[in-house]
Structure formats: C-alpha cells, structure tokens
Amino acid sequence: MLISQWKTSRQILNAIRYCYAEHFRLLLTGKAKNLMLIFGHVGITLGAAVTLNGTLSKSYPLTTKENKIKEPPQASSELVPAQNRTSDSRASWLASLANSIDIRLLLLGSLLPDIIDKPVGQFFFRDTFSNGRIFCHTLLFLILITLAGLYLYRSCGKAWLLVLSFGTFTHLILDQMWLEPRTLLWPLYGFAFERIDLTHWTENIFHALRTNPGVYVPEIVGAVILIWFTLVLVRDRKIRTFVKKGQVV
C-alpha cells in the first residue's frame, strides 16, 4: 500500500517535472512565448497578497491614513463550527488585507503592465513596437513606481501606489521577465525593444491554453483563488460593497 502510494506520488512529481522542463525547453528554444493571462495574474497576485499579509501583518503592519480610522477586522471563528474554521480564518486573512489596502487596486495592479503596454505596443503603435511587453514590463518602471509609492506612503500615509507597485512586481515575476533581459533591463541593451511576430497572437494564446501546462496550470490556480474570493463575497453578501468601496467586511 505504502509502496504503491509512493510510486503514485513519484509519477505525479515526474509528470509535473516533465511539464515544467518541457515548458522551459520551449521557452529557451523560442518555440513558445511565456504567456500569462488574466486569471493567473489576478488570482495568484491576490493569493500571494492574502498569504503575505496574513503571515506578516502582525509583525509589519501597513498603517495608512485610511485604515487608522477603521476598526481591525474581528475574526469570527468563535462563532462558527470547528469544520468551518479553516476557511473562515482564511476569510479573516482576506478581511485583514482589505483593512490594510484596497484590493480593487491590487487586482488592477496585477494587470497594470499589460493594461498599458498591450494597447500601446500591439495596437496604437504596432508599427513602432510590435510587442505587448515594453516600458511597463521593465525593471526601471517597477523601480520608479516603487520609489514614488514609498515617497507617497512616507509623506502622506497613502499606500495606493505601493499596492500598484506590488501588483506590477508579481506581474513581472509571473511573466518570467528574466527570460527577456533585453526588455527587463531596458535600456541597458539599447533603446529599441525586441519586435515579435503578432500575426497569430490570439490563435497562439488559445493554442497555448489547451496544450501548454506552463500557461494553463497558472490560469487554473488563479481561477480557483478567484472563485474562492467570489464565494466569500457572495456568502457575506459583499459583492456590491466590494465593487463600490473595496470593502469585504
């Protein structure tokens, strides 16, 4: 029994290792572009922020003008049955995050580089750039937005720009921008961005979604986190409050 379980877990690990090895082989040989789509960016950024805030907020609380006047969220775990406490404690981590920052801005920040670069590089100035990853996918943009965010936080106690900066940071990681050093380290390699063939861009995305585990696995993980988030809002009847004010409690 133990041996068969061990064999099964080894097979699963081997399958995961193969998927990632294959993905990186395709990336390195230029046969696949590293694509990350909406659910992956938004969901994984939200999951990372909830986890980071839940583990670090007691030691390093983010004190903003907005959350100074709010009451800290009350964990209601005493009021719920034991079997519901794990999910409820995660929901209280979410409430704690919403008390520190505006989650709507976090979701926006997780897509910020694409929201700016895709229309500019792929549509409005396609002839010039022919690339959906330009200025906002660079380390320079991340550094500038983070420094401006730190200045705003220290001088006025406003964290909104830092939230966008965190979203941009996770976006660059999930886009695996270290594989595109010419863009990431712009303008160290010159001012021109690499041009890519965008002829079958949409078809390539749908194809990668069906066949490339490096694309569909993060999308599934992100979608699961977003479904959990939506279910918490629906359960607490907070959809409208969240959309209007960013509150989840």
Ligand SMILES: [Zn+2]
């Ligand atoms: Zn991107």
